[in-house]
Amino acid sequence: MNLQSKLAILADAAKYDASCASSGAAPRNSVGGRGMGSTEGMGICHSYAPDGRCISLLKILLTNFCQYDCLYCVNRVTSNVPRARFTVDEVVQLTLDFYRRNCIEGLFLSSGIIQSPDYTMEQVVEVARVLREEHDFRGYIHLKTIPDASPELMQRAGRHADRLSINIELPTAESLTALAPEKNSAAIDRSMARMAVHIGESRAARKEQAAQAIVSMPQSRTTRRASAPLFAPGGQSTQMIVGADATDDRTILATSARLYGTHRLRRVYYSAFSPIPDAARALPLAAPPTVREHRLYQADWLMRFYGFTHDEIVPPSQVGMLALDMDPKLAWALAHRERFPVNLNTAPRELLLRVPGFGVQTVDRLLAARRVRRLRHADLARLHVPLKKVLPFVEAADYRPGRALEAADLAAHLAPPPVQRSLF
Structure with a gap:
């Protein structure tokens, strides 16, 4: 299969993952501005950063082969869809070629699970490492991580990526067990907790080093940039599928509030369930109204920026759904x-x-x-x-x-x- 055919399959397969908006992290510019992929306002824009910038991303899967059988996923092992797989070098070259043509400013890379979680995660991390270390790529990189991968691989991912995401997939452990039996909600939660610790430690170290640099040079007009290692400076995000099960909006927002409070997530993304080919009988036949997804984003915004709690937005005294009108x-x-x-x-x-x-x-x-x-x-x-x-x-x-x-x-x-x- 040629590269063009692979790209058509693996870009289309990645469209169901909504957790790929840019983080708005500080650009990784090289000394003198010689680095490749600076995120300063160029390219065709597709994703929006929190500060309002539009950032274009090459959004692909490393492969859509997968050994898991998540019923809501078009790439599950029992799904009858065309399959393809990139090599590490192919993803690297695609990213660089698209950047040189001024089509993108960054990469969002996810993957189906092949051989083992560690093997898959190692391939994903290797793409980011080659881009950063061998090609001096300073653009935005967002990696979708695999909860069952080893902590060492997660640490390597955070050193090269601007943002990491671990998708919780469904709002309750019961729904995840029913629709994705190979996945474990406790393992996902542990991975998020470890990631939050690493991100917090990195930020604290850089703040402390920057403060020490300012104190040591009180008369200088310039401050020394902190050189403590970066770890996912754009934080971590996750995605929940809405409408694939019977979970109401109150429960969805309660789960989001817990993730924001416990793991300090930057964003929770909501993805309205979309009927897929060869769908399992356990899934609904029709997609939920798209306005439901929109209302959840509005409610999420109220929790993050307006001081509302989740139980104020959908109080226990009323039906557990947001008004659509x-x-x-x-x-x-x-x-x-x-x-x-x-x-x-x-x-x-x-x-x-x-x-x-x-x-x-x-x-x-x-x-x-x-x-x-x-x-x-x-x-x-x-x-x-x-x-x-x-x-x-x-x-x-x-x-x-x-x-x-x-x-x-x-x-x-x-x-x-x-x-x-x-x-x-």
């Missing part, structure tokens, strides 16, 4: 009208963040502005916030919502309009 922050505000209206001139930051239509940057700008003057209705218009959504929940120096907040049809008033579908 409105975003979770608006749903929370409508269920807690006694907390509103919020006074723009006196409310603390944590309460302003709970106002529907306010983002983190908007709240920070409001706080900065009210230090010098009282906020008025016109200030909201200047910030270009969605006034229809915001006004029922706030009051300003010259504005009060009146009866709007108590109106019985407020939910209907704020719900997005139905999508108009053209017949042509």
